Amino acid sequence: KNQVEQSPQSLIILEGKNCTLQCNYTVSPFSNLRWYKQDTGRGPVSLTIMTFSENTKSNGRYTATLDADTKQSSLHITASQLSDSASYICVVSARPFGGYQKVTFGTGTKLQVIP
Amino acid sequence: DGGITQSPKYLFRKEGQNVTLSCEQNLNHDAMYWYRQDPGQGLRLIYYSQIVNDFQKGDIAEGYSVSREKKESFPLTVTSAQKNPTAFYLCASSARLHYEQYFGPGTRLTVT
Numbered sequence: 001k002n003q004v005e006q007s008p009q010s011l012i013i014l015e016g017k018n019c020t021l022q023c024n025y026t027v028s029p030f031s032n033l034r035w036y037k038q039d040t041g042r043g044p045v046s047l048t049i050m051t052f053s054e055n056t057k058s059n060g061r062y063t064a065t066l067d068a069d070t071k072q073s074s075l076h077i078t079a080s081q082l083s084d085s086a087s088y089i090c091v092v093s094a095r096p097f098g099g100y101q102k103v104t105f106g107t108g109t110k111l112q113v114i115p
Numbered sequence: 116d117g118g119i120t121q122s123p124k125y126l127f128r129k130e131g132q133n134v135t136l137s138c139e140q141n142l143n144h145d146a147m148y149w150y151r152q153d154p155g156q157g158l159r160l161i162y163y164s165q166i167v168n169d170f171q172k173g174d175i176a177e178g179y180s181v182s183r184e185k186k187e188s189f190p191l192t193v194t195s196a197q198k199n200p201t202a203f204y205l206c207a208s209s210a211r212l213h214y215e216q217y218f219g220p221g222t223r224l225t226v227t
Contacts, residue, residue: 043205043218101213105157
């Protein structure tokens with residue numbers, strides 16, 4: 001069964017500090033992994049996307065890593081800002097065999113950045 | 116939110132009533148999707164449409180129906196057969212099936 005597990009469930013950090021969110025998956029066969037940011041009551045917005053051959057990708061203060069061998073990904077946020085407070089969702093896609101590419105969403109990590 | 120709009124943002128209905136959620140996109144995307152989001156759970160796929168006049172059931176289609184008469188529109192009807200309709204509903208679109216999805220702002224449906 002395809003699963004995506006994220007940790008921690010929630011996190012509180014001080015403004016300006018760094019943090020790392022984790023994503024472990026059992027999706028197979030792997031196609032790509034995305035990290036989304038979802039503000040409360042809004043739709044998710046894509047931060048990064050990585051395929052099998054990529055092991056790191058940055059988007060401003062956000063850096064995602066991927067270890068396809070251990071099926072783990074992390075999202076590192078540098079110099080956090082209050083606006084980083086949101087849920088961060090890891091999404092893993094399986095390679096399509098025709099029809100819809102199976103996409104499995106993690107439950108997200110809720111990050112709160114406090115002054 | 117890109118060029119995807121969902122309306123209304125909040126919707127309240129009495130149990131036993133059907134309700135239709137709107138989703139419109141002006142991105143010229145072929146594929147559109149409906150997801151449901153519940154607290155503590157990942158997004159779950161309800162229906163998806165690869166192209167106009169075509170749609171397929173997702174993982175939790177029971178109690179829902181959709182139509183895709185126009186490329187830019189993919190309305191979702193929550194029927195009275197849906198046992199637990201109260202949830203946050205998200206619509207998404209992508210240029211083609213399997214391509215990156217862009218999400219709308221969501222509709223929070225409360226059924227009492």
